[in-house]
Amino acid sequence: MSHMNFMEMYRALIAAPSISATVPSLDMSNREVINLLATWCESLGFTIEITELESSPGKYNLAAKLGDGDGGLMLAGHTDTVPFDDSRWQFDPFKLSEQDNKLFGLGSIDMKGFFAFVINALQEIDAEIGIKNIKQPITLLATADEETTMSGAIEIAKQNKLRPSRCIIGEPTDMVPVYTHKGHMSTAIRITGKAGHSSDPDAGLNAIEVMHLVIAQLLKLKEDIKNKYSFPDFKIPYPTLNLGHIHGGDNANRICGCCELHIDMRPIPGISIAELQAMLLQAVAPINDKYPNAVAVIDLHDPIPAFSGSTDSSLVKLAEKLSGEKAQAVNYCTEAPFLQQLGCETIVMGPGSIQQAHQPDEFLAMEKIKPSQEIIKQLIFQSCFE
Known part of the structure; x- marks a missing residue:
């Protein structure tokens, strides 16, 4: 491959659809993005390993490495994007569009665009000093299905074949280093009652009434964890519990036989x-004692633990120095708790604003390109070449 400029790479990444979704009709393979990255990395002398996910056939991880042995720096990101609502986009989501000093496209900041920054930095280093003059290995990791199951990162952690000393996950943080973030749990509370005619309430068990008791317990739990746990670096310093969705019953003149509530919890x-x-099971236990087997607690997806780093790590100190920004704690979650299991100092830090993630007309502000390019280049250079 001949040298590709930054915009050409960005355009190619956006033009390769890679939506991951829980709805099968919307779900796509990420192979086209993986193939692009493999080609670019091979041209720079990287060895390439592409693996199909055991849990999601047709989805792939890429690990590209330059240099021998363990240690060095891993630059990681996910290749998938969220689905989009075509009626809310003014631009073609799969065509990089420039307007008002912004680059629009699905994945422009969340987060396929990060790979263009990394390859651009590697090409510049190669032109300046020769990329083969590395002192510590460089790994580029591209994962699948972060937006749904995080299966790509989970399988990388389980395989435990990669052993970098440092890892930078290029989610959009406006190049502010993130050293810790909350986790994520989505849980269904399902009440199974007994349906019947509304004229004889005692002949059934009304699932909505039982859910009323459950909600009272959940609101008590919400206050308990708020008062018991705190991590002051977060804007919202306590674990949160949100009642997000509820549905029950089918007609006004029937005793409700089933009611389901979906909740979101964010561990710190x-x-x-x-x-x-x-704690959740303990909160609903008294109700199950009163109405045996009426309350079921079901994970809607594999829970994501909180990511806990340290502001004293050498990687955080380097990122703060280069960015001029103090490391932060954020409420959203990433692949960091899984990739951290590889034994590396880990931060989340990448171009673009999290405010644009999962939004119509997702964009990268063009005035941020050059400063972000320089920081990423220096993170690589000072980790692997000095």
């Missing part, structure tokens, strides 16, 4: 997924 460092799950 210091409280594990297992602890929150136990």
Whole structure:
């Protein structure tokens, strides 16, 4: 491959659809993006390993490495995007469009565009000093299905074949280093009652009435975890519990036989997924005692633990120095808790604003390109070439 400029790479990445979705009709393979990255990395002398996910056939991870042995820097990102609502986009989501000093496109900041920044930095280093003059290995990791199951990162962690010393996950943070973030649990509370005619309430068990008791317990749990746990670096310093969706019953003159509530919980460092799950089960236990087997607690997806880093790590210090920004804690979650299991210092730091993620007309502000390019280049250079 001949040298590709930044905009050409950006355009090619946006033009390769790679939506991951829980709805099968919207779900796509990410192979086209993986093939692009493999070609670009091979041209720079990287060795390439492409693996199909065991849990999601047709989805792929890419690990491209330059240099021998363990250690060095891993630059990681996901290749998939969220679905989009065509009626809310003014631009073609799969065509990089420039207007008002912005680059529009699906994945422009969340987060296929990050790979263009990385390859551009590697090409510049190669032109200046020769990329083969590295002192510590460089790994580019591209994962699948972050937007749905995080299966790509989970499988990388389980395989445990990669052993970098440092990892930068290029989610959009406006190049502010993120050293910790909350986790994510989505849980269904399903009440199974007994349907019947509304004229004889005692002949059935009204699932909505039972859910009323459950909600009272959940609101108590919400206050308990708010008052018991705190991590002051977060804007919202406590674990949160949100009642997000509820549905029950089918007609006004029938006793409701089934009611389901979906809740969202956001653990912070210091409280594990297992602890929150136990608290949730404990909260509904009295109701199950009163109405045996009426309350079921079901994970809607594999829970994502909180990511806990340290502001004292050498990678955080380097990122703060280069960006001029103090490391932050954020409420959203990423692949960091899984990739951190590889034993590396880990931060989340990438171009673009999180405010644009999952939004119609997603864009990268063009005035941020050059500063972001320079920071990424220096992160690579000072980690692997000095």
